[in-house]
Amino acid sequence: MTDTIPPDLYRVARMGWHVLPVHAASRAACFRGAVDHATCDPDIIARWAARWPGCGWRVVCGPSRLFALDVDRPGTHAADGVAALAALVRRHGPLPPRPMTRTGGSGGAVLFFRHDGQALRGQAGCPAPGLDPHRGRQAVTIPPGAHPATGGAYTWRVPPWDVPPPPIPHWLAALLAPAPQPMPPRRMAADRAPGVLLRALHAVCDAPAGMANTTLNARAYALGRWCGAGMMDMAQARDTLLHAAQRRRIPLNEARATIRSGLNAGLRNPRPVRGGRP
Known part of the structure; x- marks a missing residue:
């Protein structure tokens, strides 16, 4: 046939x-x-x-x-x-x-x-x-x-x-070859997390006299918002803040309470992700 x-x-x-x-x-x-x-x-x-x-x-x-x-x-x-x-x-x-x-x-x-x-x-x-x-x-x-x-x-x-x-x-x-796919906004933002942690560490260590605990609370809240958006590991944020508090000689129990309060407040108000910049 x-x-x-x-x-x-x-x-x-x-x-x-x-x-x-x-x-x-x-x-x-x-x-x-x-x-x-x-x-x-x-x-x-x-x-x-x-x-x-x-x-x-x-x-x-x-x-x-x-x-x-x-x-x-x-x-x-x-x-x-x-x-x-x-x-x-x-x-x-x-x-x-x-x-x-x-x-x-x-x-x-x-x-x-x-x-x-x-x-x-x-x-x-x-x-x-x-x-x-x-x-x-x-x-x-x-x-x-x-x-x-x-x-x-x-x-x-x-x-x-x-x-x-x-x-x-x-x-x-x-x-x-196809054009490279743009990095998802959440991934782009997560790549900035190490820099945010480092700035939080320096902010607490360099806070003016009498403002160390207030600064620790503010930075804990900011990092909590990153964690709430899924762009930062909660344990890493807590450890970084605790290390900063120890370097600034904030009493341990006081530091833990401040960090816990700030992180939890930030978790309830996560940062939005727009175009990769949180």
């Missing part, structure tokens, strides 16, 4: 590329949920080819372990991806030999690389206008087939059975 499969398609299926059929007139998938059912099983592909003769084909990147870079040519596209890619290569270094198609629309190209699980952005125009990356559940058209608008045929410039997909160049993966 596999004799119904176009020869080039059979070859990529044998390489583990997961494909799905698309309507020739629109490039829309021939059935609902096709991306999740993309396969490299020749028997299934043969049934699809028999059911939708003359259909186009797309490869789904994720299960095929592929990263595809669509390079637009000016004309049917606003941006010149060929020039953009050439500029990146001049700046960062050459691309390794890789499979490449000639697209049926603008006559651009799709470059195929092996995807080893790197986190990559997939938005159009990354890393430059005219360059569209594809990975994961994204799919790209491969031969055989024709562009629905121009009628231009998709062909292999460099077929993958001659040159297997190489790893993504490090510089290209770096340009496509």
Whole structure:
């Protein structure tokens, strides 16, 4: 039954590329949920080819372990991806030999690389206008087939059975890496806790004569608010204040009572966290 499969398609299926059929007139998938059912099983592909003769084909990147870079040519596209890619290569270094198609629309190209699980952005125009990356559940058209608008045929410039997909160049993966996630506000605030503890220690030790216990109470209340917001360890706050009180020679029983009162009051009124600054 596999004799119904176009020869080039059979070859990529044998390489583990997961494909799905698309309507020739629109490039829309021939059935609902096709991306999740993309396969490299020749028997299934043969049934699809028999059911939708003359259909186009797309490869789904994720299960095929592929990263595809669509390079637009000016004309049917606003941006010149060929020039953009050439500029990146001049700046960062050459691309390794890789499979490449000639697209049926603008006559651009799709470059195929092996995807080893790197986190990559997939938005159009990354890393430059005219360059569209594809990975994961994204799919790209491969031969055989024709562009629905121009009628231009998709062909292999460099077929993958001659040159297997190489790893993504490090510089290209770096340009496509997702932006670092901002640190959660609570974590950012918690990172400031050691400095707050140190300032509380110095404030008590350096308090004016007759103001040591009042300062201890005020600092205990402030640290209690940090503890109440979950940004400081209660035991660490208590130990720091007790150490400051001992250095200032505040009587132990008096210091403990003041610290307990101040911390408890602060716990009842925790500091809000806004943008990482409590």
